Amino acid sequence: MGTTVTHAPAREALSRDSEPRHGPVKPARPAALKRRRRRENLAGYLFMSPWIAGFLLLTAGPMVASLYFAFTDYNLFDPPRWIGLDNFSEMFGDPRWRHSVQVTLWYVVVGTPLKLIAALGVALLLAQKRRGQAFYRAAFYAPSLIGASVSVAIVWKAIFSDDAVVDRTQQLFGIDVGGWTGDPDMIIYALVALTVWQFGAPMVIFLAGLKQVPRELYEAAEVDGAGTLRRFWNITLPMISPVLFFNVLLETIHSFQIFSSAYIVGGGAGGNACGPADGSMVYTCYLYVQGFENSRMGLASAMAWLLLIAVALVTAVLFWSQKRWVHYEEGAA
């Protein structure tokens, strides 16, 4: 789904290429030019062929197959049996499925804004001219480099267990709720905390956006007596709104797809993969359980397609909403 976002620049690049070239190309007869262009195109496709082959074999093919499986009862062993929309109606009637949707929505709705606020906050601090900023930028970006790894999720699980750092710190403040990972209501917050901690990528993008804001706007506002908050609200925020939109879009899509951290913090190898009482059973975790534990590949495929559709809808809504709050400068975009 990440490709949706890169569409615009890609299309731009494409149209630039396909425009007839005038100046730099040596004058040649139209026929020869055509031949040469064809050859160049061929070369281009040849160079792309490993990727194209990979795309067709490893992405497009399986996707088409999975679309077909979504309407079948398929246990991997027996040939798939066409059952129409039964998988979908089963899903809607399954309380575990509804629970997984709930957990995922909660994660997206709580986690994404917190992560973006953290990212923007830190970006604002790092955008100021100060000694050693390069070091701070690297340091704050680091967690998102290692954040997706399995080892970090394992460490995270340990941090939020009974009598571990978080539990003891809580106790210092007289809060006695125990470790988060064993608590079906708290474990999701351990995951939210993990995603918020990985704010590096959106932060870097915010940082780039902040650098683009023309200084003279701030100077003019200062002359007019606008305070820090006012300047942030009336200048910074509208000026970086395209970047904000990009981040919101990307992070929302990302959040819907959360799997490995939930899988590991919730149990991981050798355990129940979905946390205590399915507390961390995000959508993809349940999909995995249905597909690989219960061998119900048809149902799992149907779930995957429904997720894709849901994410596409959310993306569409975000695109529609941008008219109302995203401010593009005249001439740009």
Place this chain on the structure above:
Amino acid sequence: MVNGRNVERRTVLKAAGATAATLGLAATTGCGGDGGVSADGTVTIRYAWWGAEDRAQRIRKTIALFEKKYPKIKVKTDFQPYLDFWKKFNTQASGGNPPDVFQNAVGFLRKYDAKNVLLDLGEQVEAGHLRMEGFRAGLEKFGEIDGKLLGVPVGSNSMALVIDKPVYTKAGVKPEQGWTWDDFEAGMRKIRDRTGRAGDSGMYGVMYLYDLYLRQNGKAFFTADGLGFTEADLTDWWTRAEQGVEQGLYADPKKVAQIKPKSALAAELCGSEFTWDNFTVRYSAEGKSEYALAPIPTTDGKKTGQYLGSLMLSASKRTRHPKEVAQFIDFMVHDPEVARIMGYDRGVPATQAQFDAYQPTDEVNKAIAAYEESLVEAGVLEPITPHPNGADICESAFLRIAEELGLGKRSVDEAVQQFFTESKTALGT
């Protein structure tokens, strides 16, 4: 650009060549099934099991012995923890590429027989590559389904109550053969009051224990094709469980969930735990205390409902080396030296020869041997409960839903309903 044209063409050709080569390579590795036969006639078979590192080390030693005796057979190994093992196996088997020989259990025989994965080893027995004589306690029949020999038992085990000895002594609880569930509950109360620990780790989610309880009452967890108990039965069992958790008789499920994969008993969250007797080895390795085996509580003071379970070795129907696989299994269940290496890791050895070959010297293994002997002497062993196709999914659903109940996420009625819904889907009833 002008003199660059030739270069360009050459580069293109090279690129094309490289691409073709890569694709070709991918294709050859993709179908690179050599069937595991090398030029000098050495056959390679793949062997997979579930278990921890400790078991892997023992098994590797036994494989070294086997390869010494059969120099023309090489064994490639693979192991994972229980749940991961079955996920991987299921995926491999569906792709037509399961290991040639693998560890199996009763609960999976019908499932994979229905999926046409298991080799009927009967032919190899007739061909003389696999001996099915010399098994103890009728174990040679354990892997037979509908006249097909789908698994060969390597050891026997039975459900038991593993207790933390000092805790039981301190609380003054003495479990004896024929003690009842009321005695058991009173014992749990004493442990809670006198040692400050929960009595039990949460037996209400252990399918194999509930099976025994049902068997004591003339029922069983499964019939040949469905569940062998009613919603009212389960409501009764889980209502008492809920009360037990509330009163602190059973360990706090939050804490149990967090220390996984370590067991609640070894982590000193409770005084005892129902599990398979051969797991006692594990507690001694994990925990600091001294552990012992106690009898299963009864309903009528006599019947425990127990039976011998068993881990087995099964072969894949798609193996290209059925003879070598049969020789491998034969070696693993009959060779006395193998028994001395494995100990009771996979239960008390299935064959008399292996049983006699290994005389336990340490307390833990002695206790396991004594426990199984006592079961035979007490005459409590009965025929095994059938395990229909889908039994494994019912088992994990039972455990999971019981945990949700313990955590207070579901009422008893909701839990019972959810379990019946999921089991019916899994069993196709």
